[in-house]
Amino acid sequence: MQIGLFHQMWATPNIEDREFFAQTIADVQLAETLGFESCSFGEHYFIRERPFYGRLPVPEVFIARLAGETTRIKLGTAIKILTLESPLRFAESVSLLDLLTDGRVMFGLGHGSPADMEHTGFSQEEKHQIFRQQLLEVLDYLSPQQQGSQITPVPRQGLGKLFWLGVRDRETIVLAAKLGLNLLVGQGEGASAQNTYSDIYRQAGGTGALRGFRLV
Template sequence: MRLGFLTHVQGRGSLAETYRRAQELFVVADELGFDVGWVAQHHTALQGGGLSSPWAFLAYAAARTQRIRLSTAITILPLENPLRLAEDVSVVDNLSGGRVEIGIGSGSGPAEYEAFGADFARKRELTSEGLEVLRRALTGASDFRIQPQPISDFADRIWQGIFSAAGARYAAASGTNLLLNRAAYGYDEPTDEVQRVWADEFLAAWDRPHRPRIGLSRMVFPAKDKRTALAQIQDGVRHATAGFIERGDFPAGQSLDEYLRRFHAFYGHPDEIIAALQKEKVLPVATDLITQFNPGIPDFDAAVHALELIAKEIAPALGWSPAR
């Protein structure tokens, strides 16, 4: 299993400070032995930040780190020119010495699609069409040869975020790795039960010669106890919950504990988190555990301490060890 850290680039200070702090977290994660650093793309502002241009961010992170791989979860493909995106990805791949991967999807809402001149009603088709162009460009199969070419074969370095069993089968048919969100929204069943079905569908449909990867994203925030953890994450969780209620994804009037359950959150003392993750139904088939603090927005020191606890206590208890 590889260990990843995903940031939505949020913070409690100015936006410039938030971006600098997010870069520092990449450096810390690199030093702690995390295998992959992930960033999420958001064209509209999140509470405390949000990152619109992930490949510029990752180019800078490449210069500041030594070993950690660099990826997106996700790049919003229908709002990009896929050939230009392939050029950006390949430039960062060369600058980083071949450490780049890319996760793509159709995320974002109608307002962003309208602003970028894309048809929201065709987002799935646009994603499929863009993925084919992107893949061909990154694997050297396109009629137009991008320059520079990636450092090495890109066939097993493309990921796709999905939200259904049909999406999982499509990802397998298209030969991309599978990205599972931190939670499955709109279901009464627990997230891991819902997503385990999707993961099994993906593996059953996989027919490529190389081994597929399944990335399991989870909100993981360790601290000395639950009270300390909640003090750091509750404001961000409450703010995000209000948006989910407004969109009709969460019912109103529930407790904070219930909303954390709906976010499928793991928080508190490392031993509590280890015990909970050991019961996680998707983890046994996952190749990558991708930890994130979102929707919590801890302060910088608490975030660094949480990364240390994940790398030194939680992940090793689940069978992970840092690569030499």
């Protein structure tokens, strides 16, 4: 069994940003020493009036730093809010980080929480539609068959296998299955809810990996 860590990048308001990120780097280095398989990082926006709030708006930048501070542990996004991204720019980030980490990066992708998306004005269905469209565009840019606008660095074959979809609507789960992508379930969900999503995925022909998150 492979066990990884999911770091929501939450901190209390009294902790300075520099201190928080230095401590998180130390946490990841310790996790590598202890033999954990991976560490994935949440993406959040805006300082919020609450006991804890997320400190990491661009996880790819932090992962690039961590790649030089570690040697073995896999580093991932959980969840990268794809609906806020340019498909071209994100595809470039995927190819570049795969290169810089020697293949140790993975990408959990999702629609975004209501708190992170409230400033966009998108409805729930709009978020889902935009996500599916953005996902297909990213995969197109990463395809070796892409003609006329090859991104740099040149993506290696099969980068879509690094994608884990943390989604809950049936249409997107079915799309993940058809595209051969992996599925994330969990965090605040019980086993019965997780089984509902994994069943949809498998029944749609999904052959990728399933990863469950648990709060500890």
